Amino acid sequence: MTTRSQTWTEEILEVAGTRLQMVKGGKGEPLLILHDEMGHPGWLQYHEALAQHHTLYIPSHPGFAQSERLDWIMTMRDLAGWYLQALEGLGLGPLNVVGLSLGGWLAAEMAAMCPHQFKRLVLVGAPGIRPPSGEIFDMFLSVATEYITNSFLDPANVPEIQQLLPDEPTPEQVETWEVAREESCRLMWKPYMYDPALPPLLGRIRDLPTLIVWGREDAIVPLSVAEAYRQSISGSRLAVLDNCGHHPEVEKSQEFVRLVQEHLTGS
Amino acid sequence: MFIGHFTDRPYQDPNSGYFGATGRSITDLKLSNEIYDSQLGSDLYNRYTDEKIYAEEMGFDGLMLNEHHSTPFCMGGAMNIEAGILARVTKKAKIVLLGNVLPIWDDPLWLVEQLAIIDMISRGRLVSGWVRGTGRESVAHNSPPPYNWERFQEAHEFIVKAWTTTGPFRWKGNTFNTGT
Numbered sequence: 001m002t003t004r005s006q007t008w009t010e011e012i013l014e015v016a017g018t019r020l021q022m023v024k025g026g027k028g029e030p031l032l033i034l035h036d037e038m039g040h041p042g043w044l045q046y047h048e049a050l051a052q053h054h055t056l057y058i059p060s061h062p063g064f065a066q067s068e069r070l071d072w073i074m075t076m077r078d079l080a081g082w083y084l085q086a087l088e089g090l091g092l093g094p095l096n097v098v099g100l101s102l103g104g105w106l107a108a109e110m111a112a113m114c115p116h117q118f119k120r121l122v123l124v125g126a127p128g129i130r131p132p133s134g135e136i137f138d139m140f141l142s143v144a145t146e147y148i149t150n151s152f153l154d155p156a157n158v159p160e161i162q163q164l165l166p167d168e169p170t171p172e173q174v175e176t177w178e179v180a181r182e183e184s185c186r187l188m189w190k191p192y193m194y195d196p197a198l199p200p201l202l203g204r205i206r207d208l209p210t211l212i213v214w215g216r217e218d219a220i221v222p223l224s225v226a227e228a229y230r231q232s233i234s235g236s237r238l239a240v241l242d243n244c245g246h247h248p249e250v251e252k253s254q255e256f257v258r259l260v261q262e263h264l265t266g267s
Numbered sequence: 268m269f270i271g272h273f274t275d276r277p278y279q280d281p282n283s284g285y286f287g288a289t290g291r292s293i294t295d296l297k298l299s300n301e302i303y304d305s306q307l308g309s310d311l312y313n314r315y316t317d318e319k320i321y322a323e324e325m326g327f328d329g330l331m332l333n334e335h336h337s338t339p340f341c342m343g344g345a346m347n348i349e350a351g352i353l354a355r356v357t358k359k360a361k362i363v364l365l366g367n368v369l370p371i372w373d374d375p376l377w378l379v380e381q382l383a384i385i386d387m388i389s390r391g392r393l394v395s396g397w398v399r400g401t402g403r404e405s406v407a408h409n410s411p412p413p414y415n416w417e418r419f420q421e422a423h424e425f426i427v428k429a430w431t432t433t434g435p436f437r438w439k440g441n442t443f444n445t446g447t
Contacts, residue, residue: 182413189412
């Protein structure tokens with residue numbers, strides 16, 4: 001029997017006025033991963049693959065998991081402003097960032113505020129822009145398990161589904177989801193998961209190489225939003241993955257990792 | 268002893284599916300106006316008003332109304348309107364509201380005005396209660412649930428101040444802003 005040793009660590013850091021839960025792992029240049037509206041789901045295959053060439057920094061946003069909420073953070077823009085302080089506090093200079101869904105919106109906000117904070121940007125299934133067509137799935141009118149189910153095109157064939165959506169979630173898992181949903185609700189209730197000011201502000205991003213990754217069958221944030229990001233961010237490139245829902249990083253893990261690696265190495 | 272009269276004032280229609288007759292969705296918030304029979308709706312609103320008037324005749328001390336949104340079990344989605352009618356057509360009974368859902372009011376000044384009108388027309392018979400509402404109230408009126416308690420407290424403080432202090436005054440809170 002062989003047991004693969006754990007390749008990541010978890011710690012609580014005091015930064016920018018709060019206590020931040022940080023998962024860290026891998027070797028190489030730092031890569032910030034900003035989690036989605038349900039929180040960091042644990043170390044998955046795509047983390048392991050990216051960690052071969054990068055040191056992953058995966059913070060839980062304030063108000064998620066064990067990270068302490070800051071009451072003054074009431075909008076995504078507040079959160080983005082806080083994060084820029086936090087990255088400075090952590091000594092993480094210009095670095096690469098992958099933002100997943102809510103984390104993608106967050107990354108876009110931060111990049112619009114402070115483009116030189118990042119070297120390269122990857123946005124995945126990000127809300128933040130009002131869909132030119134279609135609607136963003138209402139996560140607050142459905143329970144956590146239903147939302148996660150809808151996040152995948154074909155949950156039954158997701159290899160890591162038992163980690164992401166166990167048949168019988170533990171009470172701790174359910175609580176983590178509810179804490180995440182509450183903070184998401186604080187940040188994104190109205191307008192629901194977009195900010196009309198974001199597209200014009202994204203015009204500030206000019207020299208930041210940006211890759212937008214989307215599942216063609218994303219049932220949470222419609223593909224029209226991907227195209228809107230592409231048009232708003234000068235020089236950005238859109239990669240649409242077929243037969244894939246809201247989580248390309250999980251549902252099309254290998255293809256996702258290849259796209260991200262290529263983008264980050266500039267190849 | 269104070270005895271009041273209260274019912275939820277449900278939309279009760281055996282043909283609508285409310286009792287499962289048609290199998291159509293009667294879920295809160297997903298209830299469709301498609302199943303609403305406006306003739307029956309008119310009859311029910313009038314019946315419930317008549318019941319309140321009759322309750323006063325029978326000697327009840329209070330006529331109590333409640334408010335819910337987007338649900339078949341309570342048609343009182345704008346309870347203050349019903350209270351305004353009772354204010355004019357009844358004579359003695361207290362008009363008890365339990366209550367206005369404070370967190371869903373983006374402008375509590377408007378609520379202050381409505382309740383003051385009820386109190387004036389009824390010549391001081393208004394008993395005004397406050398509630399935070401259930402989830403359906405917040406969702407139906409798009410009021411952010413995580414701020415429910417904060418919004419309740421600020422609206423309450425504002426309303427009490429509006430009714431009890433000499434104005435005009437400025438109010439610059441986290442949620443509400445009024446005055447210049």
